Amino acid sequence: MLSMSYHSESNKLEVLHSFFDSASLSAPDIVKASALSRPTVDALLNELLSKGLISKRGTGQSTGGRKPVLFSLNGTGRFSIGVAVSIPGISGVVVDLSGTIHASESIALPIWSSGEDFVSCVAELILRLIAKVPDAKRFQGIGVAIPGLVDQEKGISVFFSRLSNFFNAPLKDMLEKKVGCSVSVSRYLGSAAYSQLLPLQNNANKSLMYVELAEGIEMALFYQGRPYRGHILNEGGLGHMVIEKGGRTCLCGAKGCLEAYASNRVLIDEAKLQVRNGVVSKVPQDREMDENEFYYLVRGNDPLALSVAEKGIDYLALGIANVVNLLNPTKIIISGAIASAGEGFLDGIRTRIRHYTLKALGEELDIVFLPFRLEEGAKGVALLRLYQDLNILN
Numbered sequence: 377m378l379s380m381s382y383h384s385e386s387n388k389l390e391v392l393h394s395f396f397d398s399a400s401l402s403a404p405d406i407v408k409a410s411a412l413s414r415p416t417v418d419a420l421l422n423e424l425l426s427k428g429l430i431s432k433r434g435t436g437q438s439t440g441g442r443k444p445v446l447f448s449l450n451g452t453g454r455f456s457i458g459v460a461v462s463i464p465g466i467s468g469v470v471v472d473l474s475g476t477i478h479a480s481e482s483i484a485l486p487i488w489s490s491g492e493d494f495v496s497c498v499a500e501l502i503l504r505l506i507a508k509v510p511d512a513k514r515f516q517g518i519g520v521a522i523p524g525l526v527d528q529e530k531g532i533s534v535f536f537s538r539l540s541n542f543f544n545a546p547l548k549d550m551l552e553k554k555v556g557c558s559v560s561v562s563r564y565l566g567s568a569a570y571s572q573l574l575p576l577q578n579n580a581n582k583s584l585m586y587v588e589l590a591e592g593i594e595m596a597l598f599y600q601g602r603p604y605r606g607h608i609l610n611e612g613g614l615g616h617m618v619i620e621k622g623g624r625t626c627l628c629g630a631k632g633c634l635e636a637y638a639s640n641r642v643l644i645d646e647a648k649l650q651v652r653n654g655v656v657s658k659v660p661q662d663r664e665m666d667e668n669e670f671y672y673l674v675r676g677n678d679p680l681a682l683s684v685a686e687k688g689i690d691y692l693a694l695g696i697a698n699v700v701n702l703l704n705p706t707k708i709i710i711s712g713a714i715a716s717a718g719e720g721f722l723d724g725i726r727t728r729i730r731h732y733t734l735k736a737l738g739e740e741l742d743i744v745f746l747p748f749r750l751e752e753g754a755k756g757v758a759l760l761r762l763y764q765d766l767n768i769l770n
């Protein structure tokens with residue numbers, strides 16, 4: 377049986393939650409929208425008010441008696457810090473309850489000689505951010521997202537691809553010793569999705585598929601704001617879905633993986649090969665080209681870049697559609713340099729995903745593109761930390 381404290385906690389969350397969807401609410405509004413009694417709502421509002429999570433904002437329309445007091449979410453009632461570590465470097469932000477960024481710091485692609493060196497680098501960035509928290513009394517804690525495999529409960533970096541000797545490292549403990557504050561550690565993949573999901577609003581009660589096109593093709597799945605976690609913490613390998621039986625060899629060693637046909641690296645290599653074979657294009661022959669430049673050429677309708685990209689996205693759409701047919705998500709966010717490829721090209725991706733999807737599932741699907749920004753990941757992990765501490769997420 378659930379305890380009284382559980383009920384009281386879940387009632388409190390229900391009341392706090394209602395403020396994420398409405399600019400202002402009165403006690404009668406909340407009573408009407410919930411199954412709670414007026415005395416319960418009044419007590420919970422007083423508690424949230426005393427914790428500084430909501431504020432009084434004037435009075436509403438009278439329905440006969442006194443005008444009811446209006447309350448709204450106090451965006452600056454709590455602050456947290458988020459730090460995201462990925463290929464472009466380290467990004468950190470200070471955010472508040474409403475998701476507003478108050479300060480940011482970043483370090484571009486540092487080379488770490490050891491795990492200790494990496495930890496010192498992250499700790500230094502965190503200390504710079506702590507100094508910028510607007511109100512220390514309202515500071516909740518720090519969330520750090522790193523690539524690879526993470527044991528979130530223990531705060532351990534199980535495997536970190538950029539630091540081959542950083543196996544089973546107690547990152548949470550190491551950072552806490554250096555910064556003197558509570559730190560939680562999570563997996564980088566999917567962090568940027570939290571900046572879209574949180575603060576939790578109605579649309580977060582649906583299911584979300586987040587696809588990140590960077591070095592590889594990875595995916596994070598969310599249901600009602602919570603991530604799906606695999607058994608050995610290694611879920612989301614969309615890039616290793618086999619889409620051609622006996623096809624090209626992938627970096628993972630298997631044959632026919634999606635990544636071997638549609639990753640940015642494969643598309644760029646294919647375009648460069650064709651230029652070397654004499655195809656006329658703005659694709660450079662004599663120097664490296666990054667994914668931003670590649671999708672800039674796609675946007676500019678360079679015939680070679682466009683034809684290579686179109687072949688790639690046909691495979692990508694097939695891979696995504698297979699997941700849609702299995703899991704029927706409400707919304708797909710596709711993040712990466714591809715978001716700058718131009719609206720016509722992006723519409724083509726939407727059309728192809730729907731083409732490969734069961735008709736009824738494709739019609740209802742919302743597909744959006746998000747430019748890759750490490751700061752989005754930092755904001756996402758900061759909000760995750762904040763809402764976990766407030767018991768809005770677990």
Ligand SMILES: [Zn+2]
Nearest residue numbers: 616626628633
């Ligand atoms: Zn593979």
